[in-house]
Amino acid sequence: MTDLTPILTKFWDAAQSWTLQTYLDNEGYQALDKALGMSQEDLVAMAKDSGLRGRGGAGFPTGMKWGFLPKPDGGPRYLVVNADESEPGTCKDIPLMMAAPHFLIEGVAITSYAIGCNHAFIYVRGEVVHVYRRLQKAVEEAYAAGHLGKNIHGTGFDLDVTVHAGAGAYICGEETALLDSLEGRRGQPRLKPPFPAVAGLYARPTVVNNVESIASVPPILLHGADWFKGMGTEKSSGFGIFSLSGHVTRPGQYEAPLGITLRELIDMAGGMRNGHQLKFWTPGGSSTPIFTAEHLDVPLDFESVAAAGSMLGTRALQIFDETVSVVRAVSRWIDFYAHESCGKCTPCREGTFWLKQIMTRLEHGQGTQGDIDTLLDVCDNILGRSFCALGDGATSPVTSAVQYFREEFETGMHTPWWVAFPPERSVLFDTKETVSV
Incomplete structure (x- = not known):
């Protein structure tokens, strides 16, 4: 430990x-x-x-x-x-x-x-x-x-x-x-x-x-x-602040040596919220390719995370359990990137716009047969062709989510996310209003 x-x-x-x-x-x-x-x-x-x-x-x-x-x-x-x-x-x-x-x-x-x-x-x-x-x-x-x-x-x-x-x-x-x-x-x-x-x-x-x-x-x-x-790993020295948010018992800031694993951090955070299992998570914020439960023991250092297919990034560990729609989560991130694109370069400006259109269709259960392939094609035309990393970051959650959860994207061709994943199951707090008389 x-x-x-x-x-x-x-x-x-x-x-x-x-x-x-x-x-x-x-x-x-x-x-x-x-x-x-x-x-x-x-x-x-x-x-x-x-x-x-x-x-x-x-x-x-x-x-x-x-x-x-x-x-x-x-x-x-x-x-x-x-x-x-x-x-x-x-x-x-x-x-x-x-x-x-x-x-x-x-x-x-x-x-x-x-x-x-x-x-x-x-x-x-x-x-x-x-x-x-x-x-x-x-x-x-x-x-x-x-x-x-x-x-x-x-x-x-x-x-x-x-x-x-x-x-x-x-x-x-x-x-x-x-x-x-x-x-x-x-x-x-x-x-x-x-x-x-x-x-x-x-x-x-x-x-x-x-x-x-x-x-x-x-x-x-x-x-x-x-x-x-003396802390961290051979190539990723020292300590860092790991930000745990989402479906853990005690979200917050955990300052630990680089190379610690998410399994260890979740244990320190009191585990997943009662009765639920880890579904997917981000190792370094929304612009890094997502990981799943199979990556729980990947050392959180620059080299190990890269070797597993993502980036350590800012160590923003967003934790999602099985009640969350991957399509919904990725669609919200794409809304953000499309809104924040400065518009200077065409791949990012146009690409994030079209990613948003397609993700919104899939989110609402109105996807078409070629949408998933089009998503990946648009990502391929953005990646490595933008002035800065915003364009590249926007493609990361899309391509990795399709890689690990393609079936959920296929579900988006006929079923809205709120039907497949009722939102009341994923909220962190009791949303029932109490009225005092």
């Missing part, structure tokens, strides 16, 4: 976990002191040695991304934190910023020093106003305490941090669309190359990292790369 590793979540249950004082009581800003006494090259090497990989979905080595920046040329360079968490099912960065925002702020300061940045940006999803306000307050605390601003800790290092609220577009979770949005333009993916490391924000060298990636830097620096590599 793999144990949980509460590090970023260690003091979430403290009375006022989000305050600077609580963070200082838990080794807060000690790593920044250590970092400011090191060379920038050593910090980048430390990130590489730790094996830390991006916690935003792609899993790209963090230290390698830092190392891609060209040599200083006297101009500015930037750190941008992607806090635009909007993948359906993903809910780790938002609670992290709510419960312990100073992990992120200290990580921003350390990373900025490592890459030679004097102005960092945190791009927060616009709908989460409460998170935006809490993060702003934490930044104010850090400025007042001398952890940000001029001459940090008396070392001569200057850093300003700007917290920016987006306007609520899923596409702005893609790093280049985020940069365009941050510059005041419409959020749409850029053509690459050039990559952000060469020409990013304001056409200057830029590092774009996820919230959890940056928040993991202070504990790694404080306790050492070997400590971090």
Whole structure:
């Protein structure tokens, strides 16, 4: 049995976990002191040695991304934190910023020093106003305490941090669309190359990292790369926050080493809800190919999940039992992707539209004989032909659902989903209204 590793979540249950004082009581800003006494090259090497990989979905080595920046040329360079968490099912960065925002702020300061940045940006999803306000307050605390601003800790290092609220577009979770949005333009993916490391924000060298990636830097620096590599697997080092939602007894955030299995996590979550069995689940949010009960023992690390046919992604584990219609679930996801497509490229703009039309027919029991083949053909014309990963992500639930549950799609040619799978059986809460007299 793999144990949980509460590090970023260690003091979430403290009375006022989000305050600077609580963070200082838990080794807060000690790593920044250590970092400011090191060379920038050593910090980048430390990130590489730790094996830390991006916690935003792609899993790209963090230290390698830092190392891609060209040599200083006297101009500015930037750190941008992607806090635009909007993948359906993903809910780790938002609670992290709510419960312990100073992990992120200290990580921003350390990373900025490592890459030679004097102005960092945190791009927060616009709908989460409460998170935006809490993060702003934490930044104010850090400025007042001398952890940000001029001459940090008396070392001569200057850093300003700007917290920016987006306007609520899923596409702005893609790093280049985020940069365009941050510059005041419409959020749409850029053509690459050039990559952000060469020409990013304001056409200057830029590092774009996820919230959890940056928040993991202070504990790694404080306790050492070997400590971090002591958790996880050989190629997927360290810990991560796994977000369990859906039909488990205790949904929530479970911080554990990479390589833990869903079977272990479900046991920690009190098992499936009473009397029900696992039917399908997402290992990394709705844009990753779905898994079934046969994948319960797949280690949740980047390599093992990929070998099994999916992606670890954001570790958003959406759990569905046998009462749920796969066609209905996938149709709702496709509604989301069709709505959020920025429209810049034809395969994604047109493809998601037609996926939505076909899925809606199947959902309502009005499918035609060729619909399943057409679905797969449309997915084939989207996959690998879009500017960014939104198009690819939209195809993942469709193709994997047809692979594992083709018979349910065939049922959609004559039976509406609500007949085959009465919705009252899948709800998590009692929907009966009680009237007091």
